[in-house]
Amino acid sequence: MPDILHKVGIKSSSLDEVYKALTTCEGLAGWWTNDTKGEPGKVGGIVQFRFGAGGFDMEVVRLQPTNYVLWKVIDGPEEWIGTRISWELKEDGEYIIVLMKHMDWKEPVEFMHHCSTKWAIFLMSMKSLLETGKGAPNPYDVKIDNWN
Amino acid sequence: MPDILHKVGIKSSSLDEVYKALTTCEGLAGWWTNDTKGEPGKVGGIVQFRFGAGGFDMEVVRLQPTNYVLWKVIDGPEEWIGTRISWELKEDGEYIIVLMKHMDWKEPVEFMHHCSTKWAIFLMSMKSLLETGKGAPNPYDVKIDNWN
Numbered sequence: 258m259p260d261i262l263h264k265v266g267i268k269s270s271s272l273d274e275v276y277k278a279l280t281t282c283e284g285l286a287g288w289w290t291n292d293t294k295g296e297p298g299k300v301g302g303i304v305q306f307r308f309g310a311g312g313f314d315m316e317v318v319r320l321q322p323t324n325y326v327l328w329k330v331i332d333g334p335e336e337w338i339g340t341r342i343s344w345e346l347k348e349d350g351e352y353i354i355v356l357m358k359h360m361d362w363k364e365p366v367e368f369m370h371h372c373s374t375k376w377a378i379f380l381m382s383m384k385s386l387l388e389t390g391k392g393a394p395n396p397y398d399v400k401i402d403n404w405n
Numbered sequence: 406m407p408d409i410l411h412k413v414g415i416k417s418s419s420l421d422e423v424y425k426a427l428t429t430c431e432g433l434a435g436w437w438t439n440d441t442k443g444e445p446g447k448v449g450g451i452v453q454f455r456f457g458a459g460g461f462d463m464e465v466v467r468l469q470p471t472n473y474v475l476w477k478v479i480d481g482p483e484e485w486i487g488t489r490i491s492w493e494l495k496e497d498g499e500y501i502i503v504l505m506k507h508m509d510w511k512e513p514v515e516f517m518h519h520c521s522t523k524w525a526i527f528l529m530s531m532k533s534l535l536e537t538g539k540g541a542p543n544p545y546d547v548k549i550d551n552w553n
Contacts, residue, residue: 259407261410264515264518266551349551351551365408373409373412374413381549399529401412401414401529401532402413402500403414403498403500
């Protein structure tokens, strides 16, 4: 099954700060969508990410402070349900490296192309949040195409 | 074998203009790397894309004006050799939609994560070139991590 893969390197940060950007509502709201609710810091916790009308509900499947986060999509667009999103963090010199995988898509449909490019935009938003204090979460996100 | 997928939608453009951005050295130099040489507009043509010390040589495998372009990587980093890159163009309302696939990677290595995010950056550069007249090709490209 096809996966979406991405990588960014974040300067002037720490493993702890990047991990918090993935495991607190405040952190997630700073780079992905400002409408983030739930319990991202607890295994088994549910997180609601909302974008205008739609959005995603994730279950936190695994947390390994401060190196690994795994979510499973339990509600949202049909193509996303059952997919998993992993975040691997590591230090490399002056960078915190973020390796992201959005796994288990059933088919490489046009929506998967869209989501892949859009994930890159949001990872750059996370990088900006941590490096400068200012991300570009929904609804302030960079638009890429006819679907947003 | 895993693929990289991306999509952008370009406003204020035409199929012909986007196709030219993929099949002329001037077009490619405007969004990917300013050091682009060769024959991107001819089936069987070789194109040299250079980024500082390294780069990629592509063979143009298929051209279907103004909807489809297929390249095969014949020289460059080991992970890229033998991979193929396709570009599908279509109109959707006020947008020209670009669907890109970088196919046939052997393994989902860290370099593939890097290249996936970097492709998104370059597709946004192509969108910017066509919408505003100004792209951000190498060496003016947005940096994403410790590898560039």
